[in-house]
Amino acid sequence: MLRFAAGRLLQAIPVLLVVITATFLLVHSAPGGPFSAEKAVPAEVIKALEAQYQLDQPLWKQYVSYLGDIVNGNFGPSFKYPGRSVNELIAAGLPITAELGLYAMLIAVLIGISAGVFASLRPNTLQDYVPMSAAMLGICMPSFLLGPLLVLIFGIYLEWLPVSGWGDIPGDKILPSITLGAAYAAYIARLSRGQMLEVLSQDYIRTARAKGLPEPLIVVKHALRGGLIPVVAFLGPAFAGLLGGSFVVETIFQIPGLGRFYVQAAFNRDYTMILGMTIFFASLIILFNLLSDMLAIWLNPKLRHGSGAAKP
Amino acid sequence: MTEPLLSVQHLGVEFDTDEGVVRAVDELSFTVAAGETLGIVGESGCGKSVTALAIMRLLPQPMGSIAGGSIRFQGEDLAKLPVARMEKIRGARIGMVFQEPMTALNPVKTVGKQLIESLLLHTDLKVEQAIRRAIEMLDHVGIPSPDIRMGEYPHQLSGGMRQRVVIAMALICRPSLLIADEPTTALDVTIQAQILELIKALQQEMGMAVILITHDLGVIAETSDNVAVMYAGRMAESGTVYDIFDDPRHPYTQGLLASIPRLDHASKTRLTTIEGMVPGLLDLPKGCRFENRCSRRQARCATHAPVIETIAEKHKVSCFNPATQPPHDAAINT
Numbered sequence A: 001m002l003r004f005a006a007g008r009l010l011q012a013i014p015v016l017l018v019v020i021t022a023t024f025l026l027v028h029s030a031p032g033g034p035f036s037a038e039k040a041v042p043a044e045v046i047k048a049l050e051a052q053y054q055l056d057q058p059l060w061k062q063y064v065s066y067l068g069d070i071v072n073g074n075f076g077p078s079f080k081y082p083g084r085s086v087n088e089l090i091a092a093g094l095p096i097t098a099e100l101g102l103y104a105m106l107i108a109v110l111i112g113i114s115a116g117v118f119a120s121l122r123p124n125t126l127q128d129y130v131p132m133s134a135a136m137l138g139i140c141m142p143s144f145l146l147g148p149l150l151v152l153i154f155g156i157y158l159e160w161l162p163v164s165g166w167g168d169i170p171g172d173k174i175l176p177s178i179t180l181g182a183a184y185a186a187y188i189a190r191l192s193r194g195q196m197l198e199v200l201s202q203d204y205i206r207t208a209r210a211k212g213l214p215e216p217l218i219v220v221k222h223a224l225r226g227g228l229i230p231v232v233a234f235l236g237p238a239f240a241g242l243l244g245g246s247f248v249v250e251t252i253f254q255i256p257g258l259g260r261f262y263v264q265a266a267f268n269r270d271y272t273m274i275l276g277m278t279i280f281f282a283s284l285i286i287l288f289n290l291l292s293d294m295l296a297i298w299l300n301p302k303l304r305h306g307s308g309a310a311k312p
Numbered sequence B: 001m002t003e004p005l006l007s008v009q010h011l012g013v014e015f016d017t018d019e020g021v022v023r024a025v026d027e028l029s030f031t032v033a034a035g036e037t038l039g040i041v042g043e044s045g046c047g048k049s050v051t052a053l054a055i056m057r058l059l060p061q062p063m064g065s066i067a068g069g070s071i072r073f074q075g076e077d078l079a080k081l082p083v084a085r086m087e088k089i090r091g092a093r094i095g096m097v098f099q100e101p102m103t104a105l106n107p108v109k110t111v112g113k114q115l116i117e118s119l120l121l122h123t124d125l126k127v128e129q130a131i132r133r134a135i136e137m138l139d140h141v142g143i144p145s146p147d148i149r150m151g152e153y154p155h156q157l158s159g160g161m162r163q164r165v166v167i168a169m170a171l172i173c174r175p176s177l178l179i180a181d182e183p184t185t186a187l188d189v190t191i192q193a194q195i196l197e198l199i200k201a202l203q204q205e206m207g208m209a210v211i212l213i214t215h216d217l218g219v220i221a222e223t224s225d226n227v228a229v230m231y232a233g234r235m236a237e238s239g240t241v242y243d244i245f246d247d248p249r250h251p252y253t254q255g256l257l258a259s260i261p262r263l264d265h266a267s268k269t270r271l272t273t274i275e276g277m278v279p280g281l282l283d284l285p286k287g288c289r290f291e292n293r294c295s296r297r298q299a300r301c302a303t304h305a306p307v308i309e310t311i312a313e314k315h316k317v318s319c320f321n322p323a324t325q326p327p328h329d330a331a332i333n334t
Ligand SMILES: Nc1ncnc2c1ncn2[C@@H]1O[C@H](COP(=O)(O)OP(=O)(O)O)[C@@H](O)[C@H]1O
Pocket: B015, B016, B017, B022, B024, B042, B043, B044, B045, B046, B047, B048, B049, B050, B051, B060, B063, B064, B281
C-alpha cells in the first residue's frame, strides 16, 4: 500500500511538470498582458510594472525562476491584487470552495448511494424506474441550467430559499450545494445500482441466503461493501469534476470562492494567479484520486494483500 | 412408520422466461429419513439444482416459483412457509453446500466472520463462544491451523480448502439435513474423494440426513442409501442403492449404468452412451420424455406419459415397459 502511494506520488511529478509548462506557455502566449487595460496607461508605467514582475525577462528565464518559486511552495504575487500573494488569495477562497465541495459531495454520496441501492433491490419495477429516471435527468442537466432553474423555483417563485450568497443568510448554502452535487448524485446512483445488481447476483449472496440471513442483513453485510468499491474509486474523479463545477456554481450564486477567483483571473490575465491556481487544482485532483484509489484497494482484501496467491 | 424427515410430494417448479413458462421440475416425489443419504442423479439440466433450491426456497427471483406440491420437513410444509419462518430453518436445520467453492464465499469478508454469522443468527452464543465453535468446526473439517485461517480471506485458500470452509459453514449449526449440490464437481479428483469422505464422516458423527446431488453414479454408489434418478424434470426411477445398481428397471437408469467405466469389465469393453437429445423444456413431448432415446419404447410411449409405480418396497419406476432383467447393455441403443 505504501509502495503504491509512493509510486503514484512519483508519477505525479512529471504530470505536474507538464501541467505547469503547458499552462505557463498558454498563459504567456495569450494576446494582451496583465497590464493592458481599457484606459491608456503611460508606457513607462507599464515598463516599470513589467520590470517589477520580471515580465521583461526572456521567457525561459521567467519559467526557470517560476519553477524555483513553486518548489518552495510560493506561487508569487498576484498581478491584479497588488500587495497580495497568490498563496494568500487561495487561502482566502479555499475554505468557502472546500465547504461547498464537501456539501455537494455529501449530497452526491448519500443521495446517490441510497437511491442506487434502493433501486437495485427491486430491479425493473417502479422502485427501480423512478429513481433511475430521475438520475438520468440529473446526469443530462448541466449545472448552469439546473442552478437558475432551482433559483427560479425555490428562490423566486416559492421564496423558500435565498437566491445567492454564501453564509450571509441562513439557508443560502442549500441551493448551490444541490446544484453542484446533483449530477454526481445521479451518476453515483446509477453506478451503485449497477454494481449492487452485479453483487446481488453472485453465488456468495446465495450462500448468505442459505445461512438464513434476512434480506436487509444480506444487503448491509454482504452486498454493500463489494457494491460500493467502484463508487469509492469514482470519488477521486468526482472530486475533480466538483472542482470544475464549482467555477460555474460559484459564478451563478456569486460565491466568493476559489472558482470565482479563477474565472476572474482568466479575464484579468492575472498570470501568476491562473498558474498558481491551476497547479493547486492539479495537485488536489492528483491527491484525491490517489486517496480514493487507496480506499478502494483497502476495501478489497484481494488487492490489499498484494497478489492473491492461494496457499496449499 | 414414523414420518420421514423430509417428504417431497408432487413438487412442481416453474420458471417464467422470455420464451414462456418452463416447468423445470414436475410431479417429483421422494422422501429422506433422518440420518440417511439420498443421492439424486441425472444429466446436467434435468432439474437437480432446481429441486434443491426449491427445498431451500432459494429459487431465482422473480422468475422461479414452486408451482404445486408440498415439501414437508419436520412437520411443516416448506412450500407454504412465510419467508421469515423459512429464514429460521435455512442454515439452522437445513444446511446447503453449493457446487462452486470458488465463488460461494464472500471475497471481502474473512473466513471467521462468515463462519460465525449463522451461529450468531441462530443460536444464543456470544461472539467469543461462536469464534471458539467456528475454530473447532474448521479443525473438524480438516483445516490445519484453524485459528489463523479464521482471519484469512477466501482468496488465500485453495479450492479444496474453500469447499471445506463451505461445508463447515453449512454444518456449524448442526442441521438435521444437509443438501450438497455437486459438492465435488469443481474439484480435483483426489480432493473429490477427500471431501466425500469428510461429508460421510461428519454425517455419521452428527447423525444428519444428506441429499447428495451429482451426475456421477460412482459417487452415488459410494455414499447413498437411496437413489433418485431424474430425467428432464421428472423422476425416472428411485429405490435403494441396491435396487438401482443391481436391479435397474428404467431404460434410462440402465443406460446411465452402462455408461460408467467399470473396473470389473475387460478393458476392451466399449463405453456405451445413450444416443439422442434430451427434449427441451419448452417443447416437451406429449408422452414419455425419454421416448425418443429409448430402446424399449412402445406405441403408447409417444402418446401417454407413464406415472411412477411401486414395483418393490422402495423401488419405483416410471415406465410402461420396464426391463425385467438386469443386463445393463442390452436395453440401450449403442
Ligand atoms: N434461472 C432460470 N431461469 C429459467 N430456467 C431455469 C433457470 N434455472 C434453471 N432453469 C431450468 O431448469 C432446468 C434444470 O436446471 P438445473 O436444476 O440447474 O439442472 P441440473 O440438474 O444440472 O442441476 C434447466 O434446464 C433450465 O431449463
